[in-house]
Every structure is written in structure tokens, then in C-alpha cells.
Amino acid sequence: MRRNRRSSHxxxxxxxxxxxxxxxxxxxxxxxxxxxxxxxxxxxxxxFRPFSxxxxxxxxxxxxxxxxxxxxxxxxxLAPLIRKNATDLCGIEEIIEKKISxxxxxxxxxxxxxVASLSCGNPILLVEQxxxxxxxxxxKWKQRSIEEPSAEVVLRGPRxxxxxxxxxxxxxLRRIVKSPALxxxxxxxxxxxxxxxxxxxxxxxxxxxxxxxxKNRIQRIxxxxxxDSGYIEEMIEDSPGTLFPRVLSTERPDVACANLLEGRxxxxxxxxxxxxxxxxxxxxxxxxxxxxxxxxxxxxxxxxLRYFFTMISLFLPSFYVAILxxxxxxxxxxxxxxxATSREAVPFPALVEALxxxxxxxxxxxxxxxxxxxxxxxxxxVGALVIGQAAVAxxxxxxxxxxxxxxxxxxxxxxxHYALGFSIRLLRFPLVLLAGTLGLLGIMIGMIxxxxxxxxxxxxxxxxxxPVAPLKSRELKDVLIRAPWWAMRTRPHLxxxxxxxxxxxxxxxxxxxxxx
Amino acid sequence: xxxxxxxxxxxxxxxxxxxxxxxxxxxxxGMMAKYAKNDLWLSxxxxxxxxFLTVYIASRLHRLFPKETIIQYSxxxxxxxxxxxxxxxxxxxxxxLTGIITREYADFIISMFLPLTPISVxxxxxxxxxxxxxWGGVEVVGRTAVVFxxxxxxxxxxxxxxxxxxxxxxxxxxxxxxxxxxxxxxALMPETWFSEFFLMSFFLPMLTDSEKGMKWGMAxxxxxxxxxxxxxxxxxxxxxxxxxxxxxxxxxxxRYISIADFFENLQSVVMMLWVLGAFVKISVFFYAVALxxxxxxxxxxxxxxxxxxxxLVFLFSLWDLPNLSVLAHxxxxxxxxxxxxxxxxxxxxxxxxxVVRRRSRKxxxxxxx
Numbered sequence: 001m002r003r004n005r006r007s008s009h010x011x012x013x014x015x016x017x018x019x020x021x022x023x024x025x026x027x028x029x030x031x032x033x034x035x036x037x038x039x040x041x042x043x044x045x046x047x048f049r050p051f052s053x054x055x056x057x058x059x060x061x062x063x064x065x066x067x068x069x070x071x072x073x074x075x076x077x078l079a080p081l082i083r084k085n086a087t088d089l090c091g092i093e094e095i096i097e098k099k100i101s102x103x104x105x106x107x108x109x110x111x112x113x114x115v116a117s118l119s120c121g122n123p124i125l126l127v128e129q130x131x132x133x134x135x136x137x138x139x140k141w142k143q144r145s146i147e148e149p150s151a152e153v154v155l156r157g158p159r160x161x162x163x164x165x166x167x168x169x170x171x172x173l174r175r176i177v178k179s180p181a182l183x184x185x186x187x188x189x190x191x192x193x194x195x196x197x198x199x200x201x202x203x204x205x206x207x208x209x210x211x212x213x214x215k216n217r218i219q220r221i222x223x224x225x226x227x228d229s230g231y232i233e234e235m236i237e238d239s240p241g242t243l244f245p246r247v248l249s250t251e252r253p254d255v256a257c258a259n260l261l262e263g264r265x266x267x268x269x270x271x272x273x274x275x276x277x278x279x280x281x282x283x284x285x286x287x288x289x290x291x292x293x294x295x296x297x298x299x300x301x302x303x304x305l306r307y308f309f310t311m312i313s314l315f316l317p318s319f320y321v322a323i324l325x326x327x328x329x330x331x332x333x334x335x336x337x338x339x340a341t342s343r344e345a346v347p348f349p350a351l352v353e354a355l356x357x358x359x360x361x362x363x364x365x366x367x368x369x370x371x372x373x374x375x376x377x378x379x380x381x382v383g384a385l386v387i388g389q390a391a392v393a394x395x396x397x398x399x400x401x402x403x404x405x406x407x408x409x410x411x412x413x414x415x416x417h418y419a420l421g422f423s424i425r426l427l428r429f430p431l432v433l434l435a436g437t438l439g440l441l442g443i444m445i446g447m448i449x450x451x452x453x454x455x456x457x458x459x460x461x462x463x464x465x466x467p468v469a470p471l472k473s474r475e476l477k478d479v480l481i482r483a484p485w486w487a488m489r490t491r492p493h494l495x496x497x498x499x500x501x502x503x504x505x506x507x508x509x510x511x512x513x514x515x516x
Numbered sequence: 517x518x519x520x521x522x523x524x525x526x527x528x529x530x531x532x533x534x535x536x537x538x539x540x541x542x543x544x545x546g547m548m549a550k551y552a553k554n555d556l557w558l559s560x561x562x563x564x565x566x567x568f569l570t571v572y573i574a575s576r577l578h579r580l581f582p583k584e585t586i587i588q589y590s591x592x593x594x595x596x597x598x599x600x601x602x603x604x605x606x607x608x609x610x611x612x613l614t615g616i617i618t619r620e621y622a623d624f625i626i627s628m629f630l631p632l633t634p635i636s637v638x639x640x641x642x643x644x645x646x647x648x649x650x651w652g653g654v655e656v657v658g659r660t661a662v663v664f665x666x667x668x669x670x671x672x673x674x675x676x677x678x679x680x681x682x683x684x685x686x687x688x689x690x691x692x693x694x695x696x697x698x699x700x701x702x703a704l705m706p707e708t709w710f711s712e713f714f715l716m717s718f719f720l721p722m723l724t725d726s727e728k729g730m731k732w733g734m735a736x737x738x739x740x741x742x743x744x745x746x747x748x749x750x751x752x753x754x755x756x757x758x759x760x761x762x763x764x765x766x767x768x769x770x771r772y773i774s775i776a777d778f779f780e781n782l783q784s785v786v787m788m789l790w791v792l793g794a795f796v797k798i799s800v801f802f803y804a805v806a807l808x809x810x811x812x813x814x815x816x817x818x819x820x821x822x823x824x825x826x827x828l829v830f831l832f833s834l835w836d837l838p839n840l841s842v843l844a845h846x847x848x849x850x851x852x853x854x855x856x857x858x859x860x861x862x863x864x865x866x867x868x869x870x871v872v873r874r875r876s877r878k879x880x881x882x883x884x885x
Contacts, residue, residue: 326629329781330783330784438630438633438641439629440784440788441625441638441641441787441791444792445641445642445791448645448660448791449648451660451663452645452649455652455655455659455660455663456652456653456655463659465659465663469663470524470527470655470658470662471524471526471662
């Protein structure tokens with residue numbers, strides 16, 4: 001019922017336009033041309049090139065300007081077909097076999113397929129008295145070159161990033177995972193954009209029910225356009241009303257492949273470099289791919305640093321407010337005196353001070369993000385004035401508060417996936433309010449509420465706090481520390497249960513004399 | 517079954533541990549020392565026997581009726597009317613007890629940290645988060661307990677390390693100066709805490725590995741007993757005979773800690789322990805109440821009951837307890853009989869009746885053949 005009502009919101013003309021074209025291609029060339037021309041009326045970029053094969057058989061080449069490789073069309077299609085000795089060919093099979101030197105040629109039977117092929121950039125060849133057309137694989141358009149992703153920078157590790165072109169992205173995956181067990185299935189979403197979406201997984205590692213669930217959820221989407229994977233992310237989430245991201249997005253093929261090998265599913269969306277990884281758990285969002293490229297001792301230490309500062313970025317402002325407002329006796333006397341001296345001139349209570357400073361910091365960050373590069377210097381000067389010495393000198397805020405805001409700001413940048421950073425930043429504000437009203441008790445209550453909420457979340461059926469709750473002691477090796485690669489024998493339990501072992505045992509290196 | 521979620525028996529053990537210790541860590545040493553003096557650690561060992569007995573009874577009953585809680589199998593054992601009545605008594609008991617626990621929690625917060633905050637605010641905020649967890653189902657209750665387990669246990673260990681140099685083991689002597697009687701008297705109160713292990717029976721039907729339920733239950737009792745002994749010894753070694761003068765001896769231990777003139781006044785850590793423990797305890801009790809009520813009324817879902825029951829618990833927490841001394845009197849004089857009879861004696865009788873009935877039925881069947 002509900003779905004029907006929803007689909008009736010789509011303008012009738014689109015539905016008609018799509019359905020009317022499912023008629024097969026007729027044997028009459030002029031009729032085919034007429035229907036294509038009516039579909040592409042008022043489209044100056046649609047090129048119709050009539051010619052005759054060997055001067056006898058009439059034919060029509062159609063393509064969209066800028067989407068197809070014009071030199072290739074001239075050299076390998078038009079030139080050989082127009083030549084005189086092409087006359088002795090009669091069937092379309094013979095034309096494909098002997099004359100057209102393009103590598104991929106496909107027969108299409110309906111007008112709708114012709115349109116689909118044209119939109120992808122593949123020219124269509126219509127021949128007189130033939131009831132099918134040829135789609136020539138000569139698509140070529142301008143694309144960005146492969147660059148290092150700017151949002152996920154690493155010191156060590158591959159520097160390639162996904163780009164906006166789907167084919168390039170799939171090839172990046174295929175270049176890393178060469179096994180044919182890497183499967184990629186195509187789904188098209190978007191009534192106007194007809195965006196191609198590829199669901200990639202490794203057969204035998206990913207759970208079949210998970211794959212089906214992902215495909216089902218994507219196929220259910222009825223939307224007019226998909227401009228970024230964010231559209232898909234929001235449409236396939238488990239429960240929408242939460243701050244925490246349940247789908248991980250990445251620009252890096254190496255991250256995508258690592259997740260493929262743990263039995264997860266990757267969703268690549270045409271037109272955006274951001275691919276989606278499902279299912280995603282809380283602790284994946286706190287892990288960077290570089291953790292796995294640096295030596296494990298360093299990585300484990302850095303992980304703990306990251307956990308610690310994630311807590312700091314969530315709790316520090318509220319802790320400061322709670323201590324100053326309710327529990328001043330907990331601060332060592334000398335520290336308390338120095339804080340009190342600097343707060344002497346400040347007219348606001350700690351809660352108001354913290355809220356204004358945090359809001360200002362968020363404003364600065366957002367402004368800095370959207371700023372044209374030429375104005376960048378201005379904002380850093382203004383920023384230093386607003387959160388800094390000038391604000392303190394004006395007697396509006398105290399120095400310790402500036403420190404607190406600065407430390408909180410720095411630590412929120414330590415979260416490797418900024419989607420989680422957003423949720424932490426937002427949760428800070430209710431926590432500060434709770435701390436200002438109930439003190440430490442308020443912080444505890446807020447923290448318990450956050451944990452309860454996290455415990456009740458799921459991402460594609462996987463509990464969000466796996467492997468800590470529910471406890472999977474085997475997988476803690478990748479959360480509490482980063483186990484050395486020779487000890488990472490098993491894959492994560494919930495996603496990679498089909499092929500349990502990653503590698504053979506006993507690979508711990510050591511001096512040759514000491515082995516066995 | 518109302519609850520579709522499943523937890524493992526390890527989760528159950530990690531859930532029961534703070535459920536018992538949550539309130540015990542603070543108030544128990546003082547109460548026990550009142551009777552057992554410096555033998556209080558012996559009292560807690562003695563009391564743990566009650567815990568083992570309770571776990572044994574709960575798991576035996578579970579083995580007889582693997583898919584049901586006491587609300588349901590009481591009807592099978594005693595017949596519908598008597599069973600429903602007993603079920604009501606249990607529900608009333610647990611609502612009452614949850615109210616008392618909530619009050620105990622709030623009293624500590626008010627008297628130590630937020631003297632000007634109305635007690636209803638403290639109670640309501642806690643009940644709201646507990647209701648959130650109960651709303652999420654057994655999986656959420658279990659998982660939050662697992663997350664908080666290390667946060668609850670690690671600070672306890674740190675306390676011991678930080679006060680280590682000031683401990684005076686001589687306070688232990690003389691052992692059993694006045695014979696065994698004070699020890700037994702001192703064991704009466706912790707025994708009520710151990711009897712709360714009967715709550716397990718509400719969770720046993722939802723275990724993924726129910727055959728391990730008893731093993732992990734016993735492990736949890738052992739853990740609780742060991743922790744109690746540890747806390748008792750630390751407070752005894754540090755405070756000596758003066759333990760009895762404090763309502764919250766662990767609070768004194770925290771106050772005592774001072775490292776490098778900077779790590780001092782660690783009372784906030786005690787409060788953190790207390791809030792976390794109380795949260796797990798209240799949410800587990802609350803869950804048992806909500807699930808039990810749903811089963812008692814033969815509903816298909818217990819969620820609509822969560823908020824009304826929460827309000828009931830809120831009322832109970834304010835109702836018959838005007839102040840802390842009445843609460844202490846209740847825990848001392850009424851608690852041992854009230855809690856023991858409902859959580860140990862009645863289940864034991866139920867078990868006996870069930871076993872005897874089953875035997876006689878089997879004997880009859882054998883006769884018929």
C-alpha cells in the first residue's frame with residue numbers, strides 16, 4: 001500500500017517515457033531513427049550520422065557527443081564500413097566479424113536498451129532491414145586522474161584513491177584482489193540519474209544472507225537521483241534515528257579490500273569516490289588503515305592513544321564544568337587556586353563559558369571547511385583572536401577554558417573516520433548541559449545512556465559494539481591491541497565465519513637457530 | 517517466549533557480578549563489622565554458601581523447566597491459582613526491592629555529593645536510563661553490563677594498589693576472638709545479597725549455552741565472594757576496628773589515598789563505581805520485574821509495561837523509607853528474613869515439590885507398565 005502511494009509521486013511522464021520504449025527495434029531504419037530522434041529531441045549533444053555501408057546499405061550511427069571516443073569511431077567503424085569493398089557483406093554478423101574493429105560489440109533489441117547504451121557513451125549502429133542494433137564499446141569521457149585521497153591521509157600505505165568513475169574503481173579493487181572469487185554485481189538506482197551501483201563481495205567469505213540483504217535494501221530504493229553514496233547510506237541503514245554512523249565510507253581501495261577479506265560487502269556508487277562498507281561496527285570507526293601497515297607495537301600504542309583522546313574529546317568540557325560547578329573539593333588546592341585566579345574576571349558561570357566557547361570552536365571549524373583558499377589566512381587570524389589570548393585579555397573567558405576547548409578540538413581530530421567525529425562532537429553538548437545541572441552524576445548518567453544506546457544498535461544484524469559486547473574474546477586482539485600479523489590467524493567471527501583462518505599457523509619469525 | 521534475545525552464560529556471570537556487588541561494596545563492610553568485628557571477612561565467606569545454594573536451586577529448577585521463569589513454572593508446580601498468587605508475591609517483592617535499591621543509591625549520592633539536589637531528580641534520572649536498557653531487551657541489559665564490567669572492577673584493584681603501603685595486616689588478629697557466633701551473625705546480612713543470585717532464574721531460559729549456566733553462576737558467586745573478602749580486608753587493614761563507625765567505609769579508603777599530593781580525594785571514583793554498579797543492578801532487577809509481569813499477564817511483549825513499572829519503582833523508592841536510618845534498620849532486621857525466605861526458602865520448597873511430584877508420576881507410570 002505504502003509503496004504504491006509513494007511511487008505515484010513520481011511524475012507520470014517519466015514512467016511513460018521509460019515504459020513506452022520497451023518496444024523492439026523495427027526492421028525499418030527510418031522508423032527507428034524517428035523514435036530515437038523523438039526521445040532525444042532538444043538534445044543538441046545527440047549526434048545522428050547517416051551513411052551507407054559500401055555505398056549500398058543505409059545505416060545510421062548515433063552517439064552522445066563527449067561521451068564517446070570520436071577518433072575510434074572514425075577509424076574502426078565509419079572508415080571500414082564506408083569503403084567500397086564492404087558491399088559484398090549482407091548480414092549484421094558479418095559486419096561485426098569482418099569490418100568493425102572495436103573490441104566490444106553487443107547486440108541490443110529494444111529502443112530502451114539503445115537509450116541505456118547511449119547514456120553510457122556507447123555509440124549505436126542501426127542498419128537497414130535489421131531488427132536489432134549494435135552497441136559499440138567506444139565510451140570515453142574526461143575523468144579525474146587517480147590521486148591520493150585528501151580526507152584519509154596515511155604516512156605509510158598505498159596512496160591510490162577511488163575516483164568518480166565506476167569502472168576505474170572496480171578495476172582498482174580487481175587489481176588488489178585478483179582472485180575471481182571477488183564478485184561484483186550491478187544494480188541501477190535513480191529514475192533520472194540511472195546511477196550504476198556495484199555490490200562487491202568475496203564469494204565464500206561473505207555471508208550469503210548479508211549479500212542478499214544488501215542487494216534487497218538497495219533494490220528497494222526508489223529515488224529520482226543518486227548524487228553521492230550518502231544517499232544510499234541513509235536509505236539502507238538499520239534504524240535511522242541515531243547519531244552514530246552504521247556504514248563506513250572510504251575513499252581508499254586498500255581499506256575496501258581489507259574489509260572484503262573480512263567478509264564484508266562493499267558498495268561502489270558511480271559518480272563519487274566514496275564507497276560504502278557494511279556491516280560496520282563502532283571499533284572499526286576508531287581504526288585507521290595505517291594501524292595495519294606500521295609495526296604492531298607502535299600501532300597498539302597509537303590505538304590506545306586514540307581511545308584515550310576520543311574519551312577526552314567527549315568528556316573533557318563536561319568534566320571541567322562539573323568539577324568547577326559542583327565538586328571543587330576534588331581539585332588539588334594549588335591547581336584550584338590557579339584556576340580560580342584566572343576565572344576571577346570572568347562574568348559567566350562555567351557552563352555558559354564552556355557552551356559559548358565550544359559553539360565558537362564548532363563555528364570556526366565549519367567556516368574553515370567551506371572557506372575559499374584565498375580567505376584562509378583571515379579566518380586563522382580571527383580564530384586566534386576569538387579562541388585565544390584576545391578573548392582572555394578581554395575578560396570574557398578564562399585561560400583554562402581556552403586550554404580545555406583547544407585540547408578537546410585537537411583530540412576530536414584524532415578519530416580517523418570523521419563520521420564518528422561528528423557524533424562525538426554533537427554528544428558533547430548534551431553532556432555539558434548534564435554536567436552543569438547534575439555534576440559528575442550527570443556525566444555518569446549521560447555516559448550510561450550513550451552506552452545503552454550503542455548496545456542497542458545494529459549494523460546489518462551485527463551488534464554495534466562487537467567484539468566487546470557481545471564479548472568475542474578471539475577478536476579482542478584487533479581492538480585492545482593490534483595483534484602482529486603472524487598472530488592474526490582468524491577472521492572476525494560474525495562476518496567471516498565461512499573461511500575461518502586467514503593464514504597458516506606458526507609463522508612467528510625468529511632467528512633461524514631458535515626455531516623449533 | 518516474550519524475549520527473543522539471547523545472551524551467553526559468560527554475559528550472565530558478568531551481569532550478576534556487579535548486580536550483587538553494586539551496592540554491596542559500599543555499605544556491607546560497615547554493617548558486617550558491627551557484628552563480626554575483625555572477623556568480617558570470614559562472614560562473607562560463610563555468606564557465599566547461600567549464593568552457591570541459590571545458584572544450585574535456580575539451575576536445578578531451570579533444568580526441570582528449561583524454557584520458563586519462576587513466574588511460569590510456579591503455576592505448573594502449584595496449580596494455576598496458587599501459582600499465580602506466588603507469582604504476584606514475587607513481582608511485588610522485586611518491585612519493592614528495586615525501589616529499596618534505587619533509594620539506597622540515591623541516598624548515597626545525595627548525602628555525599630549533591631546535598632541540594634532533590635532526591636526525586638536523582639532517582640528519576642537513574643530509572644530513565646535503566647528503563648532505556650530494559651526497553652532494549654535482555655541483549656542490551658547484558659551488553660551494557662559487559663561494557664561496564666572492566667570499568668567496575670579495575671578501579672577496585674587500583675584502590676588496593678594505591679593504599680597498599682598503609683595497610684596494617686595486624687588488624688586481622690585475633691581471629692575469632694568470641695567464637696563462631698559473631699561470624700554467623702555478621703553473615704546474615706551479606707547472605708541477603710547473595711540470595712539475590714536468584715535473579716539468575718529469570719535469565720537462564722535465554723542462554724545460548726544453558727548447560728554452562730550453573731558453572732558460570734558458581735564462578736560469579738566465587739568472584740563476588742573473593743571481591744567481598746578483598747574489600748573487607750582492605751577496609752579492615754586500613755581502618756581497623758573503626759570500620760563500624762562509617763556508613764560507607766570504602767569512601768574513607770578513597771579519602772585516605774593521596775599520591776604525590778595530586779591524586780587525592782578520589783571519592784569521585786567511588787561515586788563512579790557506585791553509579792555504574794547501581795545502574796547494572798537496577799536494570800537487571802527492573803528487567804526481571806518487567807519480564808515477569810509480562811509473563812504473569814500472558815502478554816506478548818513486556819515493553820508497554822516498562823514505563824508504568826518504572827513509575828511504580830519510583831513510588832516504592834520514596835514510599836516507606838523516610839530516611840537512611842530506617843533503610844539501615846530494614847536491611848538489618850527485616851532484610852535477612854524477607855529476602856531469604858523469598859529467594860531461597862520458597863524456591864527450595866518449589867524444587868522439592870517438583871522433584872517429588874515428578875518422582876511419583878514416574879513411579880505411577882512404572883506401575884502402569
